[in-house]
Amino acid sequence: MSGSDDGFSDASAPSPHFHGHRDRLRQRFREAGHEALQDYELLELLLFAPIKRADTKPIAKALIARFGSFAEVLAAPPARLKEVRGVGDRVVDELKLARAVAERFLRAPLRERKVLSSWSSVIDYVRAAMAYADREEFRILFLDKKNALIADEVQQRGTIDHTPVYPREVMKRALELSASAIILEHNHPSGDPTPSRADIQMTNQIAEIAKPLGIALHDHIIVGRDGHVSFRGLQLL
Structure with missing residues (x-):
């Protein structure tokens, strides 16, 4: 009450x-x-x-x-x-x-510097924004050809263990913003950031669609209360 x-x-x-x-x-x-x-x-x-x-x-x-x-x-x-x-x-x-x-403070370095040269700032920001959410969220960082941030957008919000992601809609938005690269991000409310089979499949689909369009998929980061994982770091990209 x-x-x-x-x-x-x-x-x-x-x-x-x-x-x-x-x-x-x-x-x-x-x-x-x-x-x-x-x-x-x-x-x-x-x-x-x-x-x-x-x-x-x-x-x-x-x-x-x-x-x-x-x-x-x-x-x-x-x-x-x-x-x-x-x-x-x-x-x-x-x-x-x-x-x-807190989120705006942590996002500031991403807007002021090239994102790929501020990787620790990316992780800090993503964890602050998503790690403790009680529902899954799927977020994308859209980057220009110099890897500077164009936009940071939440594409979908789902349930406690699922967020519907539509790869063609992701690419449509990237083209609308004239993005040259993207970084995918989502959270696991369970706390364990280990990628699921569905996470891997969805990421591969986006990478396949992005490549002929000249859009680079730099990484897919999953965060949870227990830490984070990088698809690039796990050699899944």
Whole structure:
């Protein structure tokens, strides 16, 4: 059952003891940075803005207990977040804003440099964008002839273990954008990034269609909570 955005009603608001805790937590963050904070403490800092009249520690701890980690809280669907007592629309907005900021920050190097020379940045971005999603997503990076990023698009969203991918639609979009190369990306919500038989078959189909069109398939990256795999690295391309 969803709670209010402030965590509790005014009638049951806790005593102001948490104000000193907020000041101390902010001071630790200023002096030592985020590495000095546990996941629930970093969440507390985020919750200070939408929750002004209640102690954010129990809500932050409840979120971590429910979803497992800071990253998984940010990636959780709004409806599931609201199942935690004290989480309402404003809290969800704050968490989704934090995730959007992280994704945009990690995507910046891809726009500023040639993608293939920033491979660690590609992996960091793909993991942040997709590794903790609860449904499969199929995303494509479209590159120009200098391997600079033209567009980053989610082509399909599917179920917990399947996303329909249509190779001809992938190529149609690449031609529309005048892309010279593409990088395929998708996630495995199970956590295990090992490619399935269907993943390999679909990748081969796209590569076969792309080649006569002069479009290079640089890689297919699969991410999950347990890591990532590269088709190029596995010599599947």
